[in-house]
Amino acid sequence: MRILADHSRTIAALNAIAEEYPLLPAAEIRMVPQAPNELLVSCHDSLASFEAWREALHADMDAVEHEVTRIGQVHLVASAQFDGVTVIIHGYTPQVRPQMVKAAA
Numbered sequence: 001m002r003i004l005a006d007h008s009r010t011i012a013a014l015n016a017i018a019e020e021y022p023l024l025p026a027a028e029i030r031m032v033p034q035a036p037n038e039l040l041v042s043c044h045d046s047l048a049s050f051e052a053w054r055e056a057l058h059a060d061m062d063a064v065e066h067e068v069t070r071i072g073q074v075h076l077v078a079s080a081q082f083d084g085v086t087v088i089i090h091g092y093t094p095q096v097r098p099q100m101v102k103a104a105a
Contacts, residue, residue, distance in 0.1 A: 002033050007031050009037055009083070010085050014029065014039060017087075024053060025043065025049035025053070027053065028043075029042075030042075037084065038086045039086070039088070041088065042092075043092070047091050049091065050076055050089060050091025053089045053091075054080075054091075063078065065077045073092050075091070076089075076092075
């Protein structure tokens with residue numbers, strides 16, 4: 001069984017992100033009990049939020065993965081390292097535009 005102390009590095013990294021980038025858009029942020037040193041950030045409101053997080057954490061734009069979900073949203077995933085923690089950033093289109101679906105296919 002993992003304990004909260006196992007995630008102390010992740011908590012410290014999140015605090016450092018908040019201090020260094022206080023104007024980042026608010027997002028859903030989670031720690032995974034089975035994956036210490038991993039932080040999940042989900043930007044559900046706009047791709048601009050995803051892009052702000054990706055840019056701030058210097059996640060490689062060429063490594064961004066994407067897929068079209070079964071409901072037609074585009075789902076983007078990027079990852080970056082920050083203070084020894086892997087930050088996985090998820091972004092979702094709030095609504096689907098036909099040209100985006102074609103581009104993602």
